[in-house]
Structures are given as structure tokens and as C-alpha cells.
Amino acid sequence: MNKVHELLASFKSRFGTGASFYRAPGRVNLIGEHTDYNDGYVLPAAIGFSCWVGIAPRDDRKLILFSENYSELREVGLDELGVHGSGHWADYPLGVAWALQEAGYRLRGANIYIAGEVPLGAGLSSSAAIEVSAGYALLSAANHTIDRTKLALLCQRAENEYVGARVGIMDQFVSCHGQAGHALLIDCRSLEYRTLRLPAKVSLVICNTMVKHKLQAGEYNVRRAECEEAVRKLSAAFPTIRSLRDVSLEQLAQDQSLLSETLYRRCRHVISENGRVRKVADLFEQGKTEKLRELMAASHQSLRDDYEVSCRELDAMVEIAGRQRGVYGARMTGGGFGGCTINFVDVEHATEFQRSVAAEYESAIGPRPDIYICDASQGAELVEASDESLPRVSR
Numbered sequence: 448m449n450k451v452h453e454l455l456a457s458f459k460s461r462f463g464t465g466a467s468f469y470r471a472p473g474r475v476n477l478i479g480e481h482t483d484y485n486d487g488y489v490l491p492a493a494i495g496f497s498c499w500v501g502i503a504p505r506d507d508r509k510l511i512l513f514s515e516n517y518s519e520l521r522e523v524g525l526d527e528l529g530v531h532g533s534g535h536w537a538d539y540p541l542g543v544a545w546a547l548q549e550a551g552y553r554l555r556g557a558n559i560y561i562a563g564e565v566p567l568g569a570g571l572s573s574s575a576a577i578e579v580s581a582g583y584a585l586l587s588a589a590n591h592t593i594d595r596t597k598l599a600l601l602c603q604r605a606e607n608e609y610v611g612a613r614v615g616i617m618d619q620f621v622s623c624h625g626q627a628g629h630a631l632l633i634d635c636r637s638l639e640y641r642t643l644r645l646p647a648k649v650s651l652v653i654c655n656t657m658v659k660h661k662l663q664a665g666e667y668n669v670r671r672a673e674c675e676e677a678v679r680k681l682s683a684a685f686p687t688i689r690s691l692r693d694v695s696l697e698q699l700a701q702d703q704s705l706l707s708e709t710l711y712r713r714c715r716h717v718i719s720e721n722g723r724v725r726k727v728a729d730l731f732e733q734g735k736t737e738k739l740r741e742l743m744a745a746s747h748q749s750l751r752d753d754y755e756v757s758c759r760e761l762d763a764m765v766e767i768a769g770r771q772r773g774v775y776g777a778r779m780t781g782g783g784f785g786g787c788t789i790n791f792v793d794v795e796h797a798t799e800f801q802r803s804v805a806a807e808y809e810s811a812i813g814p815r816p817d818i819y820i821c822d823a824s825q826g827a828e829l830v831e832a833s834d835e836s837l838p839r840v841s842r
């Protein structure tokens with residue numbers, strides 16, 4: 448049985464009908480960390496792990512949600528969503544329902560089956576995957592269509608306001624717009640993007656430190672607030688700046704006295720990271736791998752020392768990766784404080800890399816790490832059920 452068959456069978460045994468299934472992927476960010484909420488540049492790719500959401504409309508206004516991961520059922524009325532979540536897994540789909548209704552999309556009650564395969568708390572954006580797949584499903588069940596960028600923005604709003612994590616737009620955007628075999632260079636101010644083919648000899652290898660991160664834990668929101676404070680202070684010298692995107696390293700050095708030492712380092716990370724994203728994008732455009740190593744190392748160092756979002760396990764994983772054969776670059780990826788590293792590895796060395804990094808990390812740090820050799824994948828989609836014998840719900 449393929450994945451959709453299995454999911455349809457599970458849906459039917461739980462809810463007694465057929466369903467339409469939607470899929471949205473997690474992501475790995477190649478470079479451009481903590482730049483999205485500063486109107487900067489990012490270079491993520493959608494990955495082969497997705498969240499799958501099956502939906503069948505109901506005649507009342509109830510959402511009945513079942514999570515396969517938590518083996519738990521939740522029932523909430525569409526008119527009783529409130530304005531904040533409660534720290535529960537259902538906050539993500541319910542937050543999206545809330546954001547969609549706030550934006551004027553009238554939704555229908557529905558039975559919903561959620562199966563997430565993006566590792567949770569690994570910094571691979573299981574949250575964007577559930578938001579986007581749920582959003583797509585809820586809209587389709589109520590016969591709405593939506594532009595992908597608008598869906599990404601509403602999912603971001605759900606996470607910012609309903610869930611309470613003040614994330615940028617990167618994860619939801621790439622989960623909506625991802626393209627197989629490509630990374631996306633996104634300008635997070637204009638939301639324009641370009642697809643960039645990954646150099647043919649490069650494999651994307653993701654190494655999971657097995658240390659769970661939790662964005663709601665607060666440090667992420669603290670970093671974001673620090674950037675906003677720095678912009679307010681720097682505006683005294685440059686009244687036209689709207690975000691750190693508008694500040695150069697030269698201007699920052701010139702007006703260092705306006706900032707505390709910590710704020711200065713936060714800004715130096717964001718501004719220098721934007722420069723590195725452009726450089727890596729140029730290299731990809733030319734199909735080159737020279738200099739990737741230095742740029743990835745500089746990004747990791749800057750996140751570790753200036754932005755202070757790395758941890759001992761991430762540093763160890765990057766250091767171990769750097770010693771392997773066929774590595775074009777390694778750094779932490781995502782929000783930080785645990786989670787994963789992203790490694791560019793020569794295709795021919797990827798399996799050997801996977802084996803030796805796992806062994807070295809386990810003996811140095813403790814847990815056996817999960818290491819995934821990934822392909823850049825396609826963004827959100829309706830997954831056609833191939834089993835015609837199951838009744839389809841009319842929509």
C-alpha cells in the first residue's frame with residue numbers, strides 16, 4: 448500500500464468515510480538564519496518529510512481533529528476557537544482556522560486526520576508543515592481557492608498570534624512554494640523569490656543532534672525583540688531605516704556607540720548573514736562549490752558567537768562534519784538551541800559521511816543521531832487518492 452492508501456484506510460476506519468488528502472513539507476534552510484524577520488534574504492529548500500492532512504466536510508460547524516502522532520482526538524467548534532492556543536498540538540491547525548476566518552474565509556465543519564512525518568522539535572519546521580497542509584485542507588473543504596503566498600502569510604499569522612511564536616515567513620513560504628531539486632532564494636521584504644538548482648554533485652545531508660528545540664521557549668522571541676530594539680536605536684542616526692535589512696556593516700560600525708555590545712553583535716550577525724546568502728546563491732547559480740565551506744563556517748560561527756543560538760551539540764556536529772571527506776560546508780540550521788545541522792556533501796561520499804558522523808557523534812556526545820540524505824522536494828499539494836474503491840466525499 449502506498450502512503451495515501453494507508454492514510455485513506457486510517458481515515459475511513461476512524462471517521463467512516465473517504466477523504467481528500469493534502470500534503471505540505473518541512474524545510475531545511477541552507478543559509479540565511481534569523482534574517483527573515485529582519486526583512487532579509489533566506490535560502491531554504493522543502494524536504495521529503497511532510498505533514499499529511501485528510502479532510503471530509505461535516506454538516507455542522509465542528510472540527511474533529513485526530514492526530515496520528517499523539518493518538519489523540521480533539522473537538523472544537525469553528526465559532527469557539529478563541530484568540531490564543533493553549534499549548535496543545537491542535538493549536539497549529541486551529542490557529543490556521545482562526546487566521547483564515549479572521550481573513551474572511553468562511554469555513555465548514557470537518558473531520559480531519561493529521562499524520563506528521565517531519566521530526567518534531569528538530570528545527571525542520573514540522574509546524575509550518577502542519578499549518579500549511581491544514582490550511583490548504585480547510586480551504587478546499589469549504590470550496591475556497593487561495594494564492595500560495597497569501598496562505599503562507601496567514602499560516603505565519605496563526606503561529607505568531609494564536610500559537611505565540613513570533614516566527615518569520617521563511618518556513619511557511621517554502622512549504623507552500625518549494626520546488627523539487629531546487630532551493631528558493633527569498634527576499635523576505637518583497638516576498639519575491641527565485642528558484643536555484645542545487646549543484647549536481649552536492650547532496651543535502653541533515654544531521655539531527657537529537658536535542659529538541661522549542662521556539663515558544665522564549666529565546667527566539669527575545670532575539671526578535673533585540674533586533675527591533677536595535678533598529679529603534681539606530682534610527683537616531685539613520686531615520687530612514689525600517690529594519691536591519693537597510694543597514695550596512697559600515698553604518699553599523701560607524702554607529703556602534705548607539706548600541707549595547709550584545710545588540711551590536713546581534714546586528715552584525717543579521718547584516719553579515721544577508722551578505723553570505725547572496726554569495727551562496729551566486730555560487731549555486733554558477734554551479735560552483737568553491738568558497739561554500741568558508742561561507743557556511745562563517746554563518747555557523749556568527750550564529751554561535753554573535754547571535755548566540757547554537758549549543759554544544761550543534762557545535763560538535765558541525766566540527767565532526769568538517770573533518771569528513773567530501774564535505775563542501777556545514778552549519779547549524781533553523782532557529783537553533785538544538786535541532787539539526789545542514790551539510791553539503793559530495794554525492795559519492797554521502798553514505799560514508801552518514802555512517803562516520805553518526806559513529807563519531809555518538810561516541811563524543813551520547814545519543815545516536817538521525818542523519819538524513821535529502822532531496823529538495825515539491826511544496827504543498829492535493830494528493831490524489833489512487834484507491835478509487837474508497838468513497839469520495841462530495842465537496
Ligand code: GLA
Pocket residue numbers: 476479480481482483484572614615616617618781782783
Ligand atoms: C525558525 C522560524 C523562521 C526563521 C528561523 C531562523 O525556523 O520559523 O521564521 O526565523 O527560525 O532562521
